[in-house]
Amino acid sequence: MGLDTFDLLIQQAKLPDGSLAQVAVKSGRIHAIAPPDQNLGTAKEKLDIQGNLLCPGLVDGHIHLDKTFWGTSWQSHIPGNTVRQRVEIEKQMLREIKVPVEERASRLTELAIQQGTTLIRTHVDIYPEVGLRNLEGVLTVRDRYRDFVDIQIVAFPQSGLLSCPGTLELLDAALSEGADLIGGLDPAGIDQDVSGHLHEIFRLADKHGVSIDIHLHDPGHLGIYELEQIAQRTIATGMQGRVAVSHAYCLGMVPSDLADVTAEKLANAAIAIMTNAPGHHPFPSIARLRQAGITVFSGSDDVRNAWCPFSNADMLERAMLIAYRSNFLTDADLMTAFDMITIGGATVLGIEKYGLQKGAIADFVVLAAGSIPEAIATRASRKYVIKRGHITAKEDKLLASITCV
Amino acid sequence: MGLDTFDLLIQQAKLPDGSLAQVAVKSGRIHAIAPPDQNLGTAKEKLDIQGNLLCPGLVDGHIHLDKTFWGTSWQSHIPGNTVRQRVEIEKQMLREIKVPVEERASRLTELAIQQGTTLIRTHVDIYPEVGLRNLEGVLTVRDRYRDFVDIQIVAFPQSGLLSCPGTLELLDAALSEGADLIGGLDPAGIDQDVSGHLHEIFRLADKHGVSIDIHLHDPGHLGIYELEQIAQRTIATGMQGRVAVSHAYCLGMVPSDLADVTAEKLANAAIAIMTNAPGHHPFPSIARLRQAGITVFSGSDDVRNAWCPFSNADMLERAMLIAYRSNFLTDADLMTAFDMITIGGATVLGIEKYGLQKGAIADFVVLAAGSIPEAIATRASRKYVIKRGHITAKEDKLLASITCV
Numbered sequence: 001m002g003l004d005t006f007d008l009l010i011q012q013a014k015l016p017d018g019s020l021a022q023v024a025v026k027s028g029r030i031h032a033i034a035p036p037d038q039n040l041g042t043a044k045e046k047l048d049i050q051g052n053l054l055c056p057g058l059v060d061g062h063i064h065l066d067k068t069f070w071g072t073s074w075q076s077h078i079p080g081n082t083v084r085q086r087v088e089i090e091k092q093m094l095r096e097i098k099v100p101v102e103e104r105a106s107r108l109t110e111l112a113i114q115q116g117t118t119l120i121r122t123h124v125d126i127y128p129e130v131g132l133r134n135l136e137g138v139l140t141v142r143d144r145y146r147d148f149v150d151i152q153i154v155a156f157p158q159s160g161l162l163s164c165p166g167t168l169e170l171l172d173a174a175l176s177e178g179a180d181l182i183g184g185l186d187p188a189g190i191d192q193d194v195s196g197h198l199h200e201i202f203r204l205a206d207k208h209g210v211s212i213d214i215h216l217h218d219p220g221h222l223g224i225y226e227l228e229q230i231a232q233r234t235i236a237t238g239m240q241g242r243v244a245v246s247h248a249y250c251l252g253m254v255p256s257d258l259a260d261v262t263a264e265k266l267a268n269a270a271i272a273i274m275t276n277a278p279g280h281h282p283f284p285s286i287a288r289l290r291q292a293g294i295t296v297f298s299g300s301d302d303v304r305n306a307w308c309p310f311s312n313a314d315m316l317e318r319a320m321l322i323a324y325r326s327n328f329l330t331d332a333d334l335m336t337a338f339d340m341i342t343i344g345g346a347t348v349l350g351i352e353k354y355g356l357q358k359g360a361i362a363d364f365v366v367l368a369a370g371s372i373p374e375a376i377a378t379r380a381s382r383k384y385v386i387k388r389g390h391i392t393a394k395e396d397k398l399l400a401s402i403t404c405v
Numbered sequence: 406m407g408l409d410t411f412d413l414l415i416q417q418a419k420l421p422d423g424s425l426a427q428v429a430v431k432s433g434r435i436h437a438i439a440p441p442d443q444n445l446g447t448a449k450e451k452l453d454i455q456g457n458l459l460c461p462g463l464v465d466g467h468i469h470l471d472k473t474f475w476g477t478s479w480q481s482h483i484p485g486n487t488v489r490q491r492v493e494i495e496k497q498m499l500r501e502i503k504v505p506v507e508e509r510a511s512r513l514t515e516l517a518i519q520q521g522t523t524l525i526r527t528h529v530d531i532y533p534e535v536g537l538r539n540l541e542g543v544l545t546v547r548d549r550y551r552d553f554v555d556i557q558i559v560a561f562p563q564s565g566l567l568s569c570p571g572t573l574e575l576l577d578a579a580l581s582e583g584a585d586l587i588g589g590l591d592p593a594g595i596d597q598d599v600s601g602h603l604h605e606i607f608r609l610a611d612k613h614g615v616s617i618d619i620h621l622h623d624p625g626h627l628g629i630y631e632l633e634q635i636a637q638r639t640i641a642t643g644m645q646g647r648v649a650v651s652h653a654y655c656l657g658m659v660p661s662d663l664a665d666v667t668a669e670k671l672a673n674a675a676i677a678i679m680t681n682a683p684g685h686h687p688f689p690s691i692a693r694l695r696q697a698g699i700t701v702f703s704g705s706d707d708v709r710n711a712w713c714p715f716s717n718a719d720m721l722e723r724a725m726l727i728a729y730r731s732n733f734l735t736d737a738d739l740m741t742a743f744d745m746i747t748i749g750g751a752t753v754l755g756i757e758k759y760g761l762q763k764g765a766i767a768d769f770v771v772l773a774a775g776s777i778p779e780a781i782a783t784r785a786s787r788k789y790v791i792k793r794g795h796i797t798a799k800e801d802k803l804l805a806s807i808t809c810v
Contacts, residue, residue: 073775074775074776074778074779074782076735076736076778077734077735077736078735079734079735279726279728279729279730279731279732280729280730280731280732304782308734309734309739309778309782310725310728310729310781310782310783312783312784320715321684321729323684323715324684324685324715324726325684325685326684326685327684327685329482329484329713329714330481330482330483330484331481331482334714370478370479371479373479373481373714374479376715377479377709377714377715378715378717
């Protein structure tokens with residue numbers, strides 16, 4: 001075998017299985033994974049990670065970059081009794097904050113990057129009062145950080161779709177101007193028209209050839225009905241594998257036999273489920289969804305915004321919260337939480353090859369831990385973050401030389 | 406007014422109300438709190454905290470220093486189906502770990518100190534196989550760190566009291582040899598004898614003149630019955646204000662009107678309730694307990710031990726978890742969570758004077774935040790930790806010069 005030349009050689013890497021290895025990167029992809037003593041060829045750059053844990057880059061599969069107050073002074077939470085009220089409060093708070101969406105979203109993106117996130121799916125609010133300004137801001141951020149993180153954008157009707165005149169046309173425009181997916185929101189609870197809401201979403205998905213990610217908070221049997229409708233429509237339109245439902249609280253609110261039957265329908269339609277393991281609300285049983293064959297993924301969701309004053313875009317902390325809420329204590333269960341913030345998200349985001357395998361995207365986070373369960377327990381320090389073979393962060397901080405803002 | 410001489414002057418302190426102040430400390434107590442420009446006298450030492458937030462030291466009101474694996478390699482969780490099974494698994498794991506209790510408890514104590522905890526109540530397992538060795542280990546740690554943290558010790562029958570022959574006599578001995586309180590555990594669920602269990606606990610409390618802290622995990626109506634029994638016995642023995650119940654899951658498992666009636670009985674007996682806001686279990690409504698006039702406090706509980714592989718003794722993170730689980734979003738609600746990790750715990754621990762007031766114990770944590778709600782949201786960096794007027798930690802790290810181990 002002739003010796004290669006490649007871009008980066010990561011040496012003394014502990015792999016999640018506990019073995020030591022070296023990893024060669026070429027053209028932004030994993031070129032080889034080999035035992036430490038094997039001669040792989042000539043590396044332009046070498047990085048000795050001294051036995052720290054090499055993991056694939058973390059995936060934040062559900063965040064709202066445009067909503068965050070990050071980078072502003074402390075904003076006290078203003079409570080609202082209904083989703084509608086809270087949407088109006090949010091609009092008002094964001095109007096009064098003078099820091100533009102580009103800057104707030106940039107700060108949050110940097111925070112995510114330095115904590116090891118290399119892939120993001122963000123929802124972006126689209127409604128007549130702001131038009132496409134949020135989208136434009138996040139597109140700017142996506143471009144600004146394109147060498148640090150891949151950002152997928154969902155055009156999200158936070159104020160309703162049918163119930164908020166003008167939004168449908170704006171979503172259509174958003175998909176023409178750079179949004180990657182069409183979003184939805186509580187077809188019953190917000191739009192009061194399940195068929196109408198889903199019809200429009202699937203129509204726009206078909207028109208633009210994009211995938212779908214629907215926020216579903218509607219409770220109990222109502223939510224279950226909507227999941228069934230989504231599953232039927234997914235199969236009818238041949239969208240299997242391209243539809244995700246975020247939250248799906250209802251699956252945690254009905255008897256488990258009904259949840260299981262519904263999960264089977266979702267699995268048949270290859271619909272993925274996102275849960276951030278909310279603190280104060282029932283949510284789907286992750287173990288049962290996975291047993292049904294459903295891809296389950298996670299995300300930070302609200303980070304210092306009008307909906308929640310805390311959270312911090314740390315996906316390792318998210319894995320801890322998933323474990324905390326799900327009674328995940330064994331190593332195997334903690335690995336499930338880790339799957340949700342890595343391979344689960346990468347699958348839903350449609351990353352062609354991901355993980356510690358030859359040919360996969362060379363996105364890594366290097367953790368100061370001996371194993372993945374330990375890394376979740378300690379929320380281990382991020383020794384390095386690497387995007388397509390380039391070091392982007394070191395010791396929990398963005399590399400100053402490549403900070404854009 | 407003549408000018409004083411005092412030990413420490415903390416300058417440029419932001420108080421929780423947002424005002425700037427200077428705080429003078431003399432003989433380990435707060436001597437004066439005054440506006441920044443007032444001449445208070447001569448300080449032996451000055452500490453300019455540059456507008457960072459000065460808060461009273463944090464109180465960890467429920468931890469198990471003796472159980473922790475902290476300072477050992479990663480210990481994979483071994484599941485058990487019943488409390489009895491888990492107790493046996495724990496005994497086995499701790500037998501196999503070669504790191505002695507003094508060292509494990511020291512590591513965890515240091516972690517707590519550097520995160521701003523200045524007062525601790527720890528439960529210590531007492532059962533025939535170990536005799537008083539856990540107590541002796543924790544007594545050593547208490548002495549070793551006496552200038553950094555005050556540690557209150559509960560003699561805790563983790564393996565049962567009546568159902569584990571020999572334990573009663575050991576608890577009696579523990580109270581003679583330095584334990585500060587008598588503990589209890591699920592009188593029904595573990596000992597199968599509510600009256601017998603409570604009789605012995607209250608008898609030992611009376612004999613040794615100590616307070617009581619009972620672990621109560623028993624569910625639903627069973628737990629409610631036990632709370633009623635505890636309340637009755639507390640009043641009958643004149644122990645009002647000296648009894649705490651930890652967890653009391655049952656209050657989160659019964660209809661809220663029954664929980665309210667029970668809370669009233671607890672309030673009449675001046676019984677305090679500890680909750681760590683568990684992730685996967687119903688727990689009492691903090692707001693309702695407080696409304697009933699009950700002192701509610703919190704603690705880390707299990708930190709990297711046989712019961713839970715994660716947690717980290719960070720009481721600011723605990724406040725976040727309390728908020729996360731209780732849907733505490735407003736500043737007022739976040740202040741409630743903060744009360745639980747400060748004044749609530751200090752009250753239960755019987756600290757004579759506590760908080761930012763003249764005469765109070767000069768225990769402080771200085772947080773890199775503009776307000777307490779913000780500090781909880783960000784889990785703000787601990788700029789300084791101060792115990793009885795002496796700096797014990799700086800920038801999230803114990804001061805090397807005074808590290809004992």
